[in-house]
Amino acid sequence: xxxxxxxxxxxxxxxxxxxxxxxxxxxxxxxxxxxxxxxxxxxxxxxxxxxxxxxxxxxxxxxxxxxxxxxxxxxxxxxxxxxxxxxxxxxxxxxxxxxxxxxxxxxxxxxxxxxxxxxxxxxxxxxxxxxxx
Numbered sequence: 001x002x003x004x005x006x007x008x009x010x011x012x013x014x015x016x017x018x019x020x021x022x023x024x025x026x027x028x029x030x031x032x033x034x035x036x037x038x039x040x041x042x043x044x045x046x047x048x049x050x051x052x053x054x055x056x057x058x059x060x061x062x063x064x065x066x067x068x069x070x071x072x073x074x075x076x077x078x079x080x081x082x083x084x085x086x087x088x089x090x091x092x093x094x095x096x097x098x099x100x101x102x103x104x105x106x107x108x109x110x111x112x113x114x115x116x117x118x119x120x121x122x123x124x125x126x127x128x129x130x131x132x133x
Contacts, residue, residue: 009040009047020060023099027058027065030101034108052119055111064092065099073111077103 006012013024024047031038031049035056038049046059046066057068064085071089074081080103085092093099 005045006042008042012042012047016060020065020095023065023095024058024060026099026101027067027104030099030104031056031058031108034105035112038112049108051112051115053115055115056108061092063096064094067091067093067104067107069107069111072114073107076110077107080106 006015009028013021013028016024028040028047032040035049035051038051038055041048041050043050043054044057046057046068048057049055054070056070056073057066059066059068068090074086074089074091080100081091084094
């Protein structure tokens with residue numbers, strides 16, 4: 001499908017047929033709305049949202065849209081995702097079914113919260129060390 005390396009998410013999406021472009025745009029808009037402070041990038045040759053590191057990735061394939069919210073993003077929603085195939089850090093949404101955008105929103109918000117909490121925890125020891133000097 002998309003054999004050239006895209007420079008940005010717009011280029012990535014443009015490399016697919018119109019019906020797949022629509023699904024990718026929906027996925028992108030959903031992630032952007034759920035994580036407005038995240039920045040867009042292309043990492044591992046696929047669309048990525050970055051917030052203090054990789055937040056989530058997504059990509060189009062022959063029969064599905066892949067969504068990669070890291071393993072912890074999937075474990076927390078194991079029950080809701082049980083109807084989809086996937087692997088340790090990914091889930092596959094079939095192209096012949098509507099994307100579960102409400103679920104994607106929940107997962108992205110979960111990842112944002114976890115990422116920000118992790119960053120806060122890292123900052124506390126730095127502040128304590130600075131105050132001790």
